[in-house]
Amino acid sequence: MATIKEIAELAHVSIGTVDRVLHNRGRVSSDTKRKVEKIIKELDYKPNLLARQLKLSRDYTFGVLMPELHQDSKYWERPALGIYKAKRELESQKINIKFFHFNRYSEASFIEKSNRLLNDHLDGLLITPILIKPARELIHKIPEDIPYVFFDSDIPDSNRLTFIGQDPYRSGMLAAKLMRLMTMTDGSIAIIRILPEDYHIDQRIEGFLHYYRENDGKKNIQIYEWKEQRDLSSLDIISQKILDEQSDLQGIFVTNALTYLIASFLEKHHTERHIRIIGYDLIDKNVDYLRSGMIDFLINQFSIDQGYQGIYSLFKHLALKQKVDDTIMMPINIVMNENIDYYYYSTDDLGR
Amino acid sequence: MATIKEIAELAHVSIGTVDRVLHNRGRVSSDTKRKVEKIIKELDYKPNLLARQLKLSRDYTFGVLMPELHQDSKYWERPALGIYKAKRELESQKINIKFFHFNRYSEASFIEKSNRLLNDHLDGLLITPILIKPARELIHKIPEDIPYVFFDSDIPDSNRLTFIGQDPYRSGMLAAKLMRLMTMTDGSIAIIRILPEDYHIDQRIEGFLHYYRENDGKKNIQIYEWKEQRDLSSLDIISQKILDEQSDLQGIFVTNALTYLIASFLEKHHTERHIRIIGYDLIDKNVDYLRSGMIDFLINQFSIDQGYQGIYSLFKHLALKQKVDDTIMMPINIVMNENIDYYYYSTDDLGR
DNA sequence: ATTTATGGCGTTAACGTTACCGCATCGATC
DNA sequence: GATCGATGCGGTAACGTTAACGCCATAAAT
Structure with missing residues (x-):
């Protein structure tokens, strides 16, 4: 060279x-x-990028605005894991990371944490804008010279550096295809819609219904709503209701990481028929039920990688001064008993 | 720091x-x-790894011993793509790569190319040991201080730095599970076994049969052998034979990248029943038939990544003096119409 | 006619690591 | 007591890039 x-x-x-x-x-x-x-x-x-980085290396501090780790059945631990992984990998480059965790069911909490984020003079931001309204307000307050990246959810008409996530509509279609394969005979399907309203979940349902509309219009598909944040055990009531109402139930599509709750219920109150379950995310409890066969398929969002890519994009833009893709779409990954080993890593080593 | x-x-x-x-x-x-x-x-x-590399950077030349790119329906272009990608990414580190392509159906060719490889005084080797016997002889002749990496196939009791590949047995099980889901009613399944004997292909078949043995012992599964290297069109004869012999055929499991040939045949001679096809590898023609619906599932080997990881492992070991995992297993990836977009990249930009 | 900008360029000190060179000191050897 | 080798250590050039600094011209302003 x-x-x-x-x-x-x-x-x-x-x-x-x-x-x-x-x-x-x-x-x-x-x-x-x-x-x-x-x-x-x-x-x-x-x-020579090595020489450039060596010369230019300075401290960067990135702020991460995301839900509390324990929420959504500890789903958020996974992107956090990726964020730590990126930090470790970029150790030589003096990357610091500050977390700002909000309660994903409280706009007030989001606003409070985002104000703290803004006052902290950070070099780059990694944000989960799941609460769209306050997130829109936040982006107006971000100084122009500070790059910010969205992950998990997107606000396309913003000035974000990039968005990292998965196409929820497509993933719903995929779930429907798998569900249909498993339930070709007559019978009904239930969808669990988790409230409060959430763009991702709604899109997954839309995609699911779209696929059936195109391929099997007569199929009986019922949507059941459930307010998650109240109390996990209330899902049992819904589950029971589904079983009571749908005597010919063949499968349940759970639209977020709480899939294991349905599996757990069906395991206890097991029925004559084998009821198929398709859900989302490789959190520990879901993986257990996948391994035991109660859950048939999980759709993997590559949550760890989402966090990793988020930090890496900021680093790439600021430190390496390289171009970052406008959107980074994660593949829609089908995980089942036979290939889970190649996708799942425990979150035990989260803290380092 | x-x-x-x-x-x-x-x-x-x-x-x-x-x-x-x-x-x-x-x-x-x-x-x-x-x-x-x-x-x-x-x-x-x-x-500080940057400073270390900057200081230590010297020219490394790696040799790649792999089949001719056009063989197996251009399958080998994909790992080559990954090798180029790694080269580009490590440009600052002065990495050179020399290719030695052999005819994967000729031991003589393998031996000739491996001798050339040995005489070229290289710093590291990336080898596809699909021809096991001559490959075993080759590893004895490799000087002790020269690290070598296997990809695609493995020879476990060698001194290799690492092996990069996929578990073929598992992937066969996975194919069987999907096939079974699609063909729950009565009927038979055909497996196409491509000759000459090949460890991968045999393992895929073993895994497939294993799954059925465990879950559906009575299923009628017939294996049809086909000598690929003769002439692609001879597959039509086999295909016709399958259709003739198995009047209740439900699905065909094609054990390598030639899946598209079966799809093409069935498209032309289409039958009453919808015959399901599961095959391997995201080569262009397979992807076309997957998109059009003739092929139901493809199992992705992450061939591009295999090449990339191969070069990167050598670099990591030699230049970074970092530990390299003994085995790098690629996930077994299920690709269908609904998620193909997130996995497939055309090989058009191969040459750079 | 002297000052003051400004354009055009070379020089140099870092960034952190590595490895060679060489200067002391000291005990052993003849 | 001069020579030698070994030991313990400091100094320094280099890897390639960046950016501040400073020098010399020439042109513009007073």
């Missing part, structure tokens, strides 16, 4: 001049500029 | 001494050694 020094020698100038040309810092005559640029092209010069 | 300089100051020694302690290069009194080591621990010193 060509270096700045070689370019300087060939152009009969000093490395300072080459640097000025490379970075358009002026103070170079147009003649020498042209000469240097020609040689840069001829040698196909690419800066 | 602590630096060598800081340690030196705190220990009242020079950075040279700290370096000697860190690398056990002797010429340090046991007193100062202890003193320095204490401070190293206290500060939890971790070397």
